[in-house]
Amino acid sequence: MWTIIVHNEDDVTMEIIRRNTDYSIRALVHLALNPDIEVTAGEIAEEQDVPLEYLQKILQKLTRGGFVNAHRGAYGGFYLAREPKDINLLEVIETMQGKLAMNKCFLGKDGCPRAPKCVLKYNWLQLEQTITSHLSQITLQDLVEQVKEGGLPKGGG
Amino acid sequence: MWTIIVHNEDDVTMEIIRRNTDYSIRALVHLALNPDIEVTAGEIAEEQDVPLEYLQKILQKLTRGGFVNAHRGAYGGFYLAREPKDINLLEVIETMQGKLAMNKCFLGKDGCPRAPKCVLKYNWLQLEQTITSHLSQITLQDLVEQVKEGGLPKGGG
């Protein structure tokens, strides 16, 4: 018995997690590893190897999203607004990349006038539900524990 | 066509299914609705409202991917290379957009030196498995049936 395995001709992979989300997670992990103090964008940028100016934009989003609090002025900086166990991956991803929803119709160029009866749509929503459920169960705390267990420098791992 | 639509603060949607996959599915549905004959790219383009030149590129990929067969010359065109029930969404998506892979490490800028022990990675692969399984269970036949049941013009629905 044999199988033909077809790889995409260019061997490209479709990425779900973009760089801004990646950077966000690094920043959040960094803050979680440094509780009770305020960490500047500059320090996070250097430690986590993220372009400072871009990180600032990202931190603004995280601030507006209620993940971190910011404090201006000398000795100011950022700190987590919630417990690491109360921050999950889904909300970070959705804050950075938009809300996860797979319910756009597959068929045809004219939209779907009979969505309520559509079997596929049901299938779809089910998948969406599975994905969001999975992602919402991974917390910042989980990530931090992985880092600590690994004993790696700078939160890398 | 499905899309992971995400809303974030700017009401942006994060699309998982790109336009080329969308077009691909329209083309495949069109061919499935017209069995036993060869349909030109021009006809598909017009019926399914897809730019002809771009569709040609897409049909080339579908040909190389083994989804359709092509026949040059007068009265030539495209036709399905397999039964609609034997074509599933996952393979179409991966052919057009690349292999779905969520196993990129989350933590740190230095990659993951201890991947084998990583709890998150396990979680990740599990989610990937769930997604691919779901998608592979939706066939072109399912889509065609939806279209036929809907009785919509031009395969729309």
Next chain:
DNA sequence: TAATTGTGGACTATTATTGTCCATAATGAG
């Protein structure tokens, strides 16, 4: 042989994402 139709490559256009810059507001230290 001529008309038709797909192929392959190179090219351009458009859009999304990432990254940068600067003026300004808030904060705290001296």
Next chain:
DNA sequence: CTCATTATGGACAATAATAGTCCACAATTA
């Protein structure tokens, strides 16, 4: 009060990904 510090917000630029176009050519058939 003044200055250094740090985040904020908006605009802008660079890059990358995606979508779309063009053209010469190969295959096919009337």
